[in-house]
Amino acid sequence: MDDLHFRRKIYADPNTQDKAVLDAQQRDPAKKEFTQELVQLDEKIKKAMKVPVPENLCDKLILRQTLACHQQKKRQSRLQLALVASVAIIAGVVINFFQFSSSYTNLGDYALAHVYHEENAFSNQDATRLNLTTLNQKMFAFNGSFNHLLGELIFADYCRFDGMKSLHLVYKGVTDTVAVFIVPKNEQLTFSKTFSDKKLQGESIRFKNTNIIVVADKNEPISKWKKSISENISWST
C-alpha cells in the first residue's frame, strides 16, 4: 500500500479496521505514528462537536409527547361519542319508520293480514261471551253504539290497526270466527269495498269518521253481516 493511498484511508477513517491498512501500520512505524496523530485529531474534533445540549431537552421531549398524546385521546373520545350519538339517532329514526309507517296500501290487505296474524287466537269453540254493554263501552271511543249485539260476541278489545287505535270484534260464525274492525278514517290506507283471497273474504263499510271492516271465511254470508251492522249502528257525532 503506497503512502498516498494509506493517508487517504486514514484521513477518511482513522479507526478503520481495513486489513491492508492495519498491516501497513504494523510494517511501518511512521504510518503508525501518523495514524495516532489522526486518532488524536478525531478526539479533539469529537470534543469540539459535543456542544452542550439544553439541560431540559429530554424532559421537554417526553412532556410534549405526553401532552400531545393526551390531547389526541381526548379528541378521539369526543369523536367516538359523536359517532355513537349519530348511530343512535339514525337507529331511532329507522325503527320509527318501520314501526309506524304502513306497509300496506289498502284497508283490505291490512285487514286480511291482521286476521291471519291472529288466526289461532280465536275459535268458534271459545266459551267467552260478551254483552252489549261491554261492547258499547268500547264503542264509546269511536262515538258509536250498537242497538243489538248482532251475534255471539267472543272478543272485543282495542288493537293497533296499522298504527291506528281501533276496535277488534270477534263473533262466532258459521264455520269459523268473524272479525269486525272499527277503524278511524285514515289517508294512508285506501278504502277497499270488497276484498278476498283464497280463504277469506271481506267487505268494508264507510261511515263519516270511521270505517268498519268485516272479514270472514268464504262460508260466511258477509253481506248479511254488513247489512245488520249498518242497520244497528248509530253515531253520536
Place this chain on the structure above:
Amino acid sequence: MATKQKRYEALVKALHTDLYRYAYWLTHDKQVSEDLVQETFLRAWRALDSLKDEKAAKSWLITILRRENARRFERKRLDMSEYEEASVMDTQSTSSEQEIENHWLREKIAQLPPEYSEPLVLQIIGGFSGEDIATMLNLNKNTVMTRLFRARNQLKEALEEQPATRGQYNG
C-alpha cells in the same frame, strides 16, 4: 399504549443528545436545532410502530430530522444560510485552554462546507460506518470517503496553522 410510551421515552433518553448535536452541526443554531429535534421526535412517535429494529433507531431518527430540516427550507423559502461567526455556540465564559481550543475548532468545523461536515458529524458523533453514511445521505460510498478525507484534511491543516491564532487567546 404503555409499552409504546416506554419505548418512546427510552428512545428519547438514549438518542436526543446525538440528535441535537447532529441538528446543531446541520443548522448552526441552538433554537432551530431544538425545534428540529422536537419535531423529529413528534413524528417518530407517530411512526413508532414502523420502527422494527431498535438498532436502526438512530439512523431512522436522523433520516426524519434531515427531512424535517429540508421541509423547513421549503416552508420558509430561505436559502441555506452561510455560516456566520456570531451564530457559533459561545462557550468562552468558561475559558479553560481546552474550552478555547474547542471553541476554535468549532469555528473551523462550522466553516467546513456542509457536504463535508455532515458526513464527519455522522461518523464522529453518530458512529456510523462509511456504508451507513452513504445510505443515509443517498451517496456513493467512495464519495463519502472522499468527503471525509477532505474534511479531516482541512481541519488538520487549519490546526497546523493554529498556534499564531491561538497565541492571541492565550495572550
